[in-house]
Every structure is written in structure tokens, then in C-alpha cells.
Amino acid sequence: MKPPELRDMGAKTKPRAQTAQKRIPESILILADIEGSSGCHTREAARFMGKGWPQACLDMTLDLNAVVEALFNSGVGRIHIQDFHRTGYNIIPRLVHDNATLSQGYRQGHVPGMGNVRHFQGLIMLGMHAP
Numbered sequence: 001m002k003p004p005e006l007r008d009m010g011a012k013t014k015p016r017a018q019t020a021q022k023r024i025p026e027s028i029l030i031l032a033d034i035e036g037s038s039g040c041h042t043r044e045a046a047r048f049m050g051k052g053w054p055q056a057c058l059d060m061t062l063d064l065n066a067v068v069e070a071l072f073n074s075g076v077g078r079i080h081i082q083d084f085h086r087t088g089y090n091i092i093p094r095l096v097h098d099n100a101t102l103s104q105g106y107r108q109g110h111v112p113g114m115g116n117v118r119h120f121q122g123l124i125m126l127g128m129h130a131p
Contacts, residue, residue, distance in 0.1 A: 032085070037126075038059050087106055
């Protein structure tokens with residue numbers, strides 16, 4: 001018996017390719033915000049020097065590293081992280097994955113807060129104001 005994809009299609013019909021090969025982006029931009037990170041449970045923890053803010057910053061950095069590690073393991077070549085909460089000084093730089101680059105502080109440019117984003121093939125928005 002013919003496989004389902006060849007039934008009633010005639011003898012000269014060839015089976016279709018199973019699936020297209022997945023394309024891994026060479027470069028990814030991650031916008032990291034604190035409100036939706038795993039350690040930010042209150043508005044106060046999202047405020048600079050607020051109660052819980054240091055722990056929220058640590059947890060945000062660890063969340064970020066988990067994503068970065070998975071991206072590098074999947075074959076992404078370059079990862080740039082933009083600390084995107086308020087003035088952009090929430091990620092703990094010394095704890096960020098060694099192969100990723102980090103920008104902190106507000107950037108002027110093509111996209112307010114981020115600067116020039118034309119060199120990236122993908123975007124991940126991590127922790128963006130989750131409920």
C-alpha cells in the first residue's frame with residue numbers, strides 16, 4: 001500500500017520533503033527587564049535600591065544566563081544583552097555569561113533605549129512586565 005502522501009497522486013509524483021531545515025540566527029539581541037524576572041515579586045523589588053531589589057537583580061541575571069547558555073548551545077553565534085529596566089543598571093555584569101556582551105544605561109539612537117539594532121537577526125524580550 002502507498003504511503004498517505006502518495007495515494008491518488010499518480011505514479012510520477014514524488015513525496016514532499018519532510019520539514020525545512022531550521023535556520024539558527026547568527027546574532028540575537030536580548031532586552032532584559034526586571035518586572036517579569038523570577039525574583040521580582042513586588043513593585044518595590046523593581047525599584048532602584050527598593051526592598052528586594054538586590055535579590056531581583058541577582059535573579060534577573062541568573063534568568064538571563066540560563067537563556068544565553070541555551071542560545072549558545074543551540075548554535076547562536078553572538079548574543080548582546082541590553083539592560084532595559086529604567087536607567088539600565090540592574091544586571092550584575094560580573095555574573096553575565098563570558099561570551100555575551102552587555103550594555104547598560106539608556107542608549108540614544110535609532111531605537112530609543114537600545115541604540116542601533118540593525119545588526120541583529122533576532123530579538124528576545126526577557127522579563128518584560130509579566131503580570
